[in-house]
Amino acid sequence: MRICEFFCIFALEMRKIAFILTLCAFVLCAHAETLLLHTGARVQGQIIFQNEEVIIIRNADGARFQYPRADVKAVLTDEEVAAEKADLPAVTEEEITTSKKASILLELAGGGAYLSGPEYGGAASVDLLVGSHHIKDRHLFIGGGLGYHGIFMGEKKVYNFLPIQAAVRMPLTEDKHAPVFGAALGYGVALSKDYVGGLYAGLDFGYRCQINPKSAVGLVFFTHYQQAKILAEESIEGVSFEGKVGRNLFSFGAKFTLYF
Secondary structure (H helix, E strand, O other): OHHHHHHHHHHHHHHHHHHHHHHHHHHHHHHHHHHEEEOOOEEEEEEEEOOOOOOEEEOOOEEEEEEEEHEEEEEEHHHHHHHHHHOOOOHHHHHHHOOOOOEEEEEEEEEEEEEEOEEEEEEEEEEEEEEEOOEOOOOOOEEEEEEEEEEEEEOOEEEEEEEEEEEEEEEOOOEEEEEEEEEEEEEEEOOOOOOEEEEEEEEEEEEEEEEOOOOEEEEEEEEEEEEEEEEEEEEEEEOEEEEEEEEEEEEEEEEEEEEE
16 A cells, blocks of 8 residues: 555656656747857847757747858857847937938939030039938938039030039838939039039939948939030121020939948
């Protein structure tokens, strides 16, 4: 009888031990870890196998990923990740605002040109603008700056202008890949005594890819308008004389844009 009681008590204790071991195994399996790769990337999940050569980890969706041990810089527990975050200094609203204050927009363009008269030729330009790239949680660029616009006609005729302009560049959505619209208005200063500058205006429409909160690249189609008075020879009642005649210059083509 005592032997039977002994085996009953022994079996009951073994069940308790098995239950505790199962519970511990469940807790350990549910414990998430983070692989810190040498590239700086982090992969969070549950390590299901590892040896001296590879580590296999399963993410929350059940997908499995295998990494060579040589690519893994460290294996961090949840506690270590939380400790890292706790050690980071708090970011104030003032610092966030300051980091978004200024941005530079560089634009490189090329295409064709038309001079009322009419004459046809080519055009190239570069613009450097400074402004804000993030306004009220939108990647909206508003700023101003300078540029160089060259219009090249036949017979070695070259018209160079320095546009002083205000500009806006607005993506139509806040997606990473978005259509973008732009406009500019200013005054084009002539870079030669043979002609005089005037009103400058520009329109853009195309595509932009947001790289990070402050940087982006884009490819857009543009059209520029430049007023000018160009030195020309005129004949009135058989008498020839030179004078500056008002002309309209249009350029159009493609433009590469870089925000940084």
